[in-house]
Amino acid sequence: MTGHDGQMAPLLPHPVTGELFGSPVPPGSGWPGDPAVVETPVARAPAQVRRLAAGVGLDELEARVSVCAACPRLVAWREGVARDKRASFAAEPYWGRPIPGWGAPDPRVLVVGLAPAANGGNRTGRIFTGDRSGDWLFASLHRVGLATHATSTDAADGQRLVDTRMVATVRCAPPLNKPTTQERDTCAPWLDAELRQVIGSLRVVVALGSFGWAAALGAFARIGFELPRPRPKFGHGASATLVGAEHPITLLGCYHPSQQNTFTGKLTEPMLDEVLGRAAAAARIPR
Numbered sequence: 001m002t003g004h005d006g007q008m009a010p011l012l013p014h015p016v017t018g019e020l021f022g023s024p025v026p027p028g029s030g031w032p033g034d035p036a037v038v039e040t041p042v043a044r045a046p047a048q049v050r051r052l053a054a055g056v057g058l059d060e061l062e063a064r065v066s067v068c069a070a071c072p073r074l075v076a077w078r079e080g081v082a083r084d085k086r087a088s089f090a091a092e093p094y095w096g097r098p099i100p101g102w103g104a105p106d107p108r109v110l111v112v113g114l115a116p117a118a119n120g121g122n123r124t125g126r127i128f129t130g131d132r133s134g135d136w137l138f139a140s141l142h143r144v145g146l147a148t149h150a151t152s153t154d155a156a157d158g159q160r161l162v163d164t165r166m167v168a169t170v171r172c173a174p175p176l177n178k179p180t181t182q183e184r185d186t187c188a189p190w191l192d193a194e195l196r197q198v199i200g201s202l203r204v205v206v207a208l209g210s211f212g213w214a215a216a217l218g219a220f221a222r223i224g225f226e227l228p229r230p231r232p233k234f235g236h237g238a239s240a241t242l243v244g245a246e247h248p249i250t251l252l253g254c255y256h257p258s259q260q261n262t263f264t265g266k267l268t269e270p271m272l273d274e275v276l277g278r279a280a281a282a283a284r285i286p287r
């Protein structure tokens with residue numbers, strides 16, 4: 001693994017386990033929660049994403065997502081951030097790979113975000129872990145009973161989601177948190193495949209922000225759900241019922257817990273708790 005200057009990235013200790021890792025982290029090298037092994041197949045083009053996302057179980061899907069390299073701009077960005085590091089994390093290894101879905105394999109609730117944060121998920125290797133948005137989200141999930149701990153700091157912290165799973169629409173950290181339309185479309189087969197895997201147990205989807213809302217609607221349409229017409233509009237607290245072959249799914253809109261929204265008071269803790277509380281209530285319906 002070499003940097004811009006052709007030098008090997010230094011091995012640094014994981015902040016919890018103390019094991020040494022390069023940045024980005026090689027697949028199957030012992031990072032907590034790494035779903036991949038050295039042999040996990042790597043998608044290097046959109047057609048390969050479509051092929052590798054099809055016909056595998058959830059564990060293998062997570063593994064394949066975590067080594068995907070189909071978007072050249074995002075691969076360069078995520079790995080560059082991993083090598084260069086924010087000054088406050090200079091002594092830590094960075095995951096620097098795509099972030100797979102995480103949580104219950106048979107969730108009642110699915111939280112759909114935008115993309116990993118450059119110094120959050122892209123550093124810790126787990127979605128919404130190690131950044132301010134995640135702090136807000138996990139604290140609220142804990143208050144409503146969907147997470148076992150109020151904080152999510154790293155992939156070895158013992159955090160566990162209850163009947164809940166989280167996914168990013170685009171699995172790699174993008175520059176300025178803005179994936180291109182082409183990158184969103186290239187990544188979509190991973191989301192569709194994950195949705196198919198969990199649809200049997202799923203009852204509620206919480207879409208964080210308008211990007212997550214549109215991505216969730218698109219994914220449900222692609223896997224055969226009927227969407228209301230006209231297409232429901234995103235808003236905080238908005239809801240829509242999506243009708244599928246087996247059972248309906250409730251889609252809930254929630255402002256993204258980005259610093260821009262939380263600093264300005266556009267999203268408050270009670271507002272977040274209200275939407276996630278509705279999701280939790282639906283999740284408690286007996287199976």
Ligand code: SF4
Pocket residue numbers: 049065068069070071074075098170171172183186187188190
């Ligand atoms: S954004 Fe998605 S498709 Fe693109 S490289 Fe990352 S995981 Fe692969």
